[in-house]
Amino acid sequence: xxxxxxxxxxxxxxxxxxxxxxxxxxxxxxxxxxxxxxxxxxxxxxxxxxxxxxxxxxxxxxxxxxxxxxxxxxxxxxxxxxxxxxxxxxxxxxxxxxxxxxxxxxxxxxxxxxxxxxxxxxxxxxxxxxxxxxxxxxxxxxxxxxxxxxxxxxxxxxxxxxxxxxxxxxxxxxxxxxxxxxxxxxxxxxxxxxxxxxxxxxxxxxxxxxxxxxxxxxxxxxxxxxxxxxxxxxxxxxxxxxxxxxxxxxxxxxxxxxxxxxxxxxxxxxxxxxxxxxxxxxxxxxxxxxxxxxxxxxxxxxxxxxxxxxxxxxxxxxxxxxxxxxxxxxxxxxxxxxxxxxxxxxxxxxxxxxxxxxxxxxxxxx
Amino acid sequence: xxxxxxxxxxxxxxxxxxxxxxxxxxxxxxxxxxxxxxxxxxxxxxxxxxxxxxxxxxxxxxxxxxxxxxxxxxxxxxxxxxxxxxxxxxxxxxxxxxxxxxxxxxxxxxxxxxxxxxxxxxxxxxxxxxxxxxxxxxxxxxxxxxxxxxxxxxxxxxxxxxxxxxxxxxxxxxxxxxxxxxxxxxxxxxxxxxxxxxxxxxxxxxxxxxxxxxxxxxxxxxxxxxxxxxxxxxxxxxxxxxxxxxxxxxxxxxxxxxxxxxxxxxxxxxxxxxxxxxxxxxxxxxxxxxxxxxx
Numbered sequence: 001x002x003x004x005x006x007x008x009x010x011x012x013x014x015x016x017x018x019x020x021x022x023x024x025x026x027x028x029x030x031x032x033x034x035x036x037x038x039x040x041x042x043x044x045x046x047x048x049x050x051x052x053x054x055x056x057x058x059x060x061x062x063x064x065x066x067x068x069x070x071x072x073x074x075x076x077x078x079x080x081x082x083x084x085x086x087x088x089x090x091x092x093x094x095x096x097x098x099x100x101x102x103x104x105x106x107x108x109x110x111x112x113x114x115x116x117x118x119x120x121x122x123x124x125x126x127x128x129x130x131x132x133x134x135x136x137x138x139x140x141x142x143x144x145x146x147x148x149x150x151x152x153x154x155x156x157x158x159x160x161x162x163x164x165x166x167x168x169x170x171x172x173x174x175x176x177x178x179x180x181x182x183x184x185x186x187x188x189x190x191x192x193x194x195x196x197x198x199x200x201x202x203x204x205x206x207x208x209x210x211x212x213x214x215x216x217x218x219x220x221x222x223x224x225x226x227x228x229x230x231x232x233x234x235x236x237x238x239x240x241x242x243x244x245x246x247x248x249x250x251x252x253x254x255x256x257x258x259x260x261x262x263x264x265x266x267x268x269x270x271x272x273x274x275x276x277x278x279x280x281x282x283x284x285x286x287x288x289x290x291x292x293x294x295x296x297x298x299x300x301x302x303x304x305x306x307x308x309x310x311x312x313x314x315x316x317x318x319x320x321x322x323x324x325x326x327x328x329x330x331x332x333x334x335x336x337x338x339x340x341x342x343x344x345x346x347x348x349x350x351x352x353x354x355x356x357x358x359x360x361x362x363x364x365x366x
Numbered sequence: 367x368x369x370x371x372x373x374x375x376x377x378x379x380x381x382x383x384x385x386x387x388x389x390x391x392x393x394x395x396x397x398x399x400x401x402x403x404x405x406x407x408x409x410x411x412x413x414x415x416x417x418x419x420x421x422x423x424x425x426x427x428x429x430x431x432x433x434x435x436x437x438x439x440x441x442x443x444x445x446x447x448x449x450x451x452x453x454x455x456x457x458x459x460x461x462x463x464x465x466x467x468x469x470x471x472x473x474x475x476x477x478x479x480x481x482x483x484x485x486x487x488x489x490x491x492x493x494x495x496x497x498x499x500x501x502x503x504x505x506x507x508x509x510x511x512x513x514x515x516x517x518x519x520x521x522x523x524x525x526x527x528x529x530x531x532x533x534x535x536x537x538x539x540x541x542x543x544x545x546x547x548x549x550x551x552x553x554x555x556x557x558x559x560x561x562x563x564x565x566x567x568x569x570x571x572x573x574x575x576x577x578x579x580x581x582x583x584x585x586x587x588x589x590x591x592x593x594x595x596x597x598x599x600x601x602x603x604x605x606x607x608x609x610x611x612x613x614x615x616x617x618x619x620x621x622x623x624x625x626x627x628x629x630x631x632x633x634x635x636x637x638x639x640x641x642x643x644x645x646x647x648x649x650x651x652x653x654x655x656x657x658x659x660x661x
Contacts (some may be wrong), residue, residue, distance in 0.1 A: 009453035084419070089414040090386040191388070193409035195511035195586060224537050323513055332419045337422025339500070342451050345601035346444045346482045346646060347545045349633055351610040352564035355543035 023317040024074050043067040052260065052290020053077055057330055058084030059190070059209045060091075061259045061289050079213070080336045085209075085331055086239035091192070098244045098253045099186070102263045102287075107160050107239035112167045114234045114267060125238065125293075153307070167235040168265050171281055178270070178280040203306060207299045208288045211330025218318045218328060219298035222305045227316035229308070231252050231266040231284065231301055238262045238291050264296035268304055282307070302328075376550050382537030383430040384462035389413050393431035393587070397578060400589035405555030407519070407554050412585040421456055421461050422481060425498035428587070432494065432578075436467035440475035445483040445630070445646035455479065472649050474577035482545070484566040486650040491574040492590070497560040502588060504548035504558040504582035524548075524556050527599065535604050547606075549598045551590055556599065565608045565630045570596040611643070621645040 028032020044067035058081040073079035109125025187202040221315025244253035264286040286296040309319030447470040472485040479496040505515040508526040577590040580592035600606040634642040645651035
């Protein structure tokens with residue numbers, strides 16, 4: 001009877017957890033074993049993109065806890081994001097930060113593929129885009145002194161303060177951008193039930209917590225012909241945004257800290273068919289916690305695709321908000337996929353009875 | 367300040383029932399609405415729990431929102447009190463609800479949280495059934511879009527479901543829905559009763575207890591209040607049937623442990639001989655044996 005053994009459940013669970021911890025410590029590896037325990041700070045800095053991904057999908061900006069979650073989950077990003085999100089679930093909501101413009105970002109990277117030069121300048125920053133994906137064998141057994149020296153190679157690398165205008169602001173001033181309509185209030189999807197039709201702020205909230213691969217898959221369908229979207233990255237920026245909270249006494253916004261975010265605006269041209277007015281430039285927006293460029297771009301494409309669905313009716317899967325929003329959450333998808341491991345022998349017995357009964361009736365010619 | 371950003375009076379996760387005050391309030395309000403509109407699916411902002419989606423987060427949120435220190439809780443999964451998931455859920459609920467007693471005997475329980483079964487022993491007033499629900503909407507088998515399904519429910523339009531049942535009867539001489547069998551509640555909304563077998567569905571009809579359904583991942587609550595009609599969808603000339611557990615000779619199989627012939631049975635295939643049959647409801651089976659097995 002295995003895992004439903006009568007009165008065996010408690011002991012089996014305890015042993016399963018112990019076995020997991022044995023593997024965490026490298027227990028079955030031959031040779032030198034797992035080495036020293038991973039320090040949370042090492043994960044936080046040396047696996048920064050994983051930490052960022054976990055924070056984004058977990059929906060909580062806390063690099064230290066995200067690093068702990070990664071350690072605890074033995075490197076599984078879905079599990080790690082799940083731990084972070086379960087922790088976040090009933091944390092008190094202390095207030096609502098004021099909306100604010102990405103132009104006040106302290107940048108580490110900013111590029112536009114729409115123009116050769118942009119006001120404020122292109123800034124490549126840390127990027128794997130032009131890296132040749134060849135092994136760096138020197139990292140196999142890295143010298144600690146060289147490692148420390150690498151951290152100092154470019155003084156003051158992180159960020160540039162200053163107000164860089166958004167590329168799309170120029171297009172907007174020229175009157176070429178499609179009117180986005182009146183501003184809609186933000187929706188806290190963790191506190192308000194989802195209903196359809198779903199407003200754009202709630203869609204964006206779902207996408208920004210979406211699983212990176214899930215959001216990418218949805219966006220990729222629009223790139224390959226399930227929805228013809230030819231996007232141009234008007235701007236992709238990575239940097240630190242201040243978190244502004246209302247002062248408890250005056251209500252004035254006060255800077256409480258800053259978070260690393262990735263933001264992307266894509267633009268697509270619209271030909272202006274019969275009865276559709278002059279051609280306009282359509283915008284899609286993506287933004288997520290941490291440094292995660294693929295997710296921000298993919299999210300902007302999904303946003304654009306769904307807006308197109310709103311405007312002229314849904315023609316492709318990624319233009320349907322329900323299809324996108326209900327399926328991009330990695331933690332929900334992973335949970336439901338895993339649940340099929342639970343025993344299902346009652347429902348299967350019921351299926352068997354149903355099939356046997358039907359077969360008997362058909363055979364009997366009834 | 368909006369109510370959602372008030373500061374709760376206790377630290378998260380440390381108060382009785384794990385959930386913060388806002389979650390408890392929202393779930394209780396949702397349940398009251400669900401009881402007031404039998405069978406209607408109430409959307410709610412389901413919380414992430416420290417157990418995975420699909421493992422019973424909906425049922426667990428209901429239990430945590432309604433439990434009091436005086437309650438006695440029974441948790442079953444596939445009819446068993448001690449299968450791994452039942453153990454895991456019970457352990458978490460017990461840890462977050464100090465003083466709440468956990469029990470396995472059906473008549474002793476005030477709250478019964480279940481996955482896929484309703485206890486065989488008739489329920490009595492004072493008990494509450496809580497179901498873990500994977501798919502809250504009976505129309506999901508004919509319509510993938512929630513927006514369209516909600517419109518159908520609002521119009522009382524179950525035509526596509528009826529057509530599916532009719533086509534099943536034509537093709538298979540039988541409705542090919544073995545569990546999650548759709549039923550009309552109080553003459554209005556059709557519900558998905560969660561993946562209970564057909565065997566259990568009549569137990570909901572005019573039951574003396576409230577049946578509360580929680581779909582955590584799909585973020586819906588719904589309910590069947592006590593003494594409410596729950597009628598499986600069926601045709602006058604093709605009546606609703608439950609599992610029959612007949613052997614090849616047409617004789618009703620019995621539990622080979624307690625001898626019962628009035629329970630839902632598990633079939634345990636054996637190599638080279640006929641299957642073994644045993645009560646699925648572990649507590650009922652032990653009760654039939656006078657708990658002489660030490661349970």
